[in-house]
Amino acid sequence: MIVLPVAAMISDFFVFLALTDEEWLDREEAVEMREWLGGRLRELDKNLLRKFIDAFAALAHEERGQSQDLVRNLAGDLHLEEALAAVDPTRSEERHAQRDVLQIARILADISLFLEVTDEEKLNLDDAVKMSEFFGAQLDELDKDFLRELVDAFTVIAPEYGDKLGEMVRDIPYYFSLNEAIASDDPVRLAELEVQRDAREDSVPDLDFLSIAWRSVVRRPYLAEP
Amino acid sequence: MLTTNPLTTARNMGLGAAGLVDAATAAENTPALKHIARARNTLANASAREIGHATGSTASNVALAVAPGAALSRVTALRRLRMTPPRPTFEPPQIGWVKENLNSTMDWKLYNDGTDGARPGFAPTLIRTMPNGSKRPVKFDGVRGDYVIDRKWTISRWPSVREQLLRQSHVLAEHRLIGVLEVPNAKQKSEALKLLKKMKIINFHVRIVEP
Numbered sequence: 473m474i475v476l477p478v479a480a481m482i483s484d485f486f487v488f489l490a491l492t493d494e495e496w497l498d499r500e501e502a503v504e505m506r507e508w509l510g511g512r513l514r515e516l517d518k519n520l521l522r523k524f525i526d527a528f529a530a531l532a533h534e535e536r537g538q539s540q541d542l543v544r545n546l547a548g549d550l551h552l553e554e555a556l557a558a559v560d561p562t563r564s565e566e567r568h569a570q571r572d573v574l575q576i577a578r579i580l581a582d583i584s585l586f587l588e589v590t591d592e593e594k595l596n597l598d599d600a601v602k603m604s605e606f607f608g609a610q611l612d613e614l615d616k617d618f619l620r621e622l623v624d625a626f627t628v629i630a631p632e633y634g635d636k637l638g639e640m641v642r643d644i645p646y647y648f649s650l651n652e653a654i655a656s657d658d659p660v661r662l663a664e665l666e667v668q669r670d671a672r673e674d675s676v677p678d679l680d681f682l683s684i685a686w687r688s689v690v691r692r693p694y695l696a697e698p
Numbered sequence: 699m700l701t702t703n704p705l706t707t708a709r710n711m712g713l714g715a716a717g718l719v720d721a722a723t724a725a726e727n728t729p730a731l732k733h734i735a736r737a738r739n740t741l742a743n744a745s746a747r748e749i750g751h752a753t754g755s756t757a758s759n760v761a762l763a764v765a766p767g768a769a770l771s772r773v774t775a776l777r778r779l780r781m782t783p784p785r786p787t788f789e790p791p792q793i794g795w796v797k798e799n800l801n802s803t804m805d806w807k808l809y810n811d812g813t814d815g816a817r818p819g820f821a822p823t824l825i826r827t828m829p830n831g832s833k834r835p836v837k838f839d840g841v842r843g844d845y846v847i848d849r850k851w852t853i854s855r856w857p858s859v860r861e862q863l864l865r866q867s868h869v870l871a872e873h874r875l876i877g878v879l880e881v882p883n884a885k886q887k888s889e890a891l892k893l894l895k896k897m898k899i900i901n902f903h904v905r906i907v908e909p
Contacts, residue, residue, distance in 0.1 A: 598837035601862045
């Protein structure tokens with residue numbers, strides 16, 4: 473797995489959480505989300521976590537000003553080195569590539585859902601859309617083989633998020649047009665996807681009101697169902 | 699054109715009222731109906747912007763000023779003229795600028811920052827009046843005359859994108875402005891047009907602006 477671009481997406485989101493003005497993003501909400509994602513990162517397999525720590529250090533060089541400090545201190549602030557040092561005797565040391573992808577998928581899904589369902593009182597909706605757009609653009613540029621694995625991974629992890637959120641996680645490839653990104657060199661496949669997509673859109677009535685109904689029925693992803 | 703009150707004199711001179719004297723002399727010889735017909739034509743053919751930006755000397759006022767006596771006797775025509783719906787005035791858009799801090803040096807951020815009328819570190823906003831009377835800001839990327847611009851690197855399919863378009867469409871309608879979606883290529887333009895059509899949004903244009 474090529475870690476750097478994924479680490480870039482995650483560090484961009486941490487910078488967003490830290491630097492977005494209080495007027496547009498509730499401080500407590502930002503801290504809670506940061507803590508949640510920190511926990512996810514600390515649970516990564518050791519080899520993968522090592523790569524992320526190195527990637528954050530490398531990415532810090534490309535940042536400027538406040539964001540440079542933030543990214544440089546990210547591993548320290550999230551206690552990632554301590555997590556590396558901690559030994560979990562119940563866990564097998566054997567690396568499972570598939571498990572890595574699932575863990576990455578969980579982090580990316582958490583970020584996508586945060587941007588999509590967080591209430592207007594806590595997060596300015598225009599900023600959320602803008603950030604989600606950046607996030608989607610970064611996803612589009614990931615290596616295609618890795619993207620294929622990610623698309624499958626979202627389906628695998630979806631049940632962990634409950635009913636409504638799980639449905640959204642399963643649809644992340646649709647919402648971000650990931651299958652189209654994978655098939656960008658294949659016009660036949662692209663045409664197939666277009667037909668499927670049109671069929672899906674046509675079956676959804678009252679698009680404008682339906683989208684608004686989402687917010688009243690979903691909960692934030694990091695209030696995980698027991 | 700001297701009147702007894704110097705303030706009125708000054709104001710009338712500012713309004714170009716001096717020309718009215720000559721016009722009035724000529725107008726006395728022109729039937730009132732013709733005045734009113736001309737005024738109505740001028741109103742009908744002037745754009746709302748022309749009328750709104752004019753310094754108060756609307757065609758109807760001129761017509762009434764030059765031929766008041768004669769016009770009073772033409773009640774039907776005058777009443778028709780008075781019933782012309784008032785045209786909206788077109789003031790410059792009420793754009794506010796709020797601090798914005800979306801950090802990235804990548805292509806898509808630069809694309810957004812490159813919008814016409816964009817100010818780095820700030821987002822242009824319009825204030826929307828909600829159904830309950832409260833006010834909420836709606837953010838855009840840039841401004842160009844009466845067009846408010848939103849740049850989209852990609853049109854994603856999340857519900858929030860559609861909600862945003864609805865919010866933007868509502869606030870644009872409230873301020874009587876037009877929105878422009880600027881996208882980087884033909885594919886995104888076709889996506890944008892499909893979405894606008896699906897949502898029955900009519901106050902947005904779509905334009906390709908290559909990055």
